[in-house]
Amino acid sequence: MIRGKCDECGGKIVAMKTDFSLFGVSLGKFPAEVCTKCGEKVFTEDVSDEIDKVAKEKGLWGLGVKTTVGKVGDSLDIRINRRIADFVGLQKGQTVLVHPEGKNKIVITT
Ligand SMILES: [Zn+2]
Numbered sequence: 001m002i003r004g005k006c007d008e009c010g011g012k013i014v015a016m017k018t019d020f021s022l023f024g025v026s027l028g029k030f031p032a033e034v035c036t037k038c039g040e041k042v043f044t045e046d047v048s049d050e051i052d053k054v055a056k057e058k059g060l061w062g063l064g065v066k067t068t069v070g071k072v073g074d075s076l077d078i079r080i081n082r083r084i085a086d087f088v089g090l091q092k093g094q095t096v097l098v099h100p101e102g103k104n105k106i107v108i109t110t
Helices: 043-055 080-087
Strands: 013-022 024-036 070-072 075-077 097-100 106-109
Touching: 024 043
Parallel strands: none
Antiparallel strands: 013 024, 070 075, 097 106
16 A cells, blocks of 8 residues: 655655665665655565565675774774675775765775
8 A cells, every 4th residue: 555645754655666775786676655755765564575585695684783983092993894894805904995974974995
């Protein structure tokens, strides 16, 4: 069943197939209810399960993790777990570019 209005902005909802990406990797197109005003996408439970399945198959499941910031000398230290390192091909001794993107995001480019 399609909701009449968007929960977020009250915009019109249409049913359509939409691209779904996780960590910049496309998982394919999935049926969703999409708000024509704000772009909010809502997937049914079945579709969410399907997306989870594809994410697991592609090795993307659970790549977003919480980590605690440590301290080494004057610098702060953030541990990157093995799965994320493997996903991006990061290795010890490698030089990476670290820069802020806005006030609440740090980007590490390999
Ligand atoms: Zn909306």
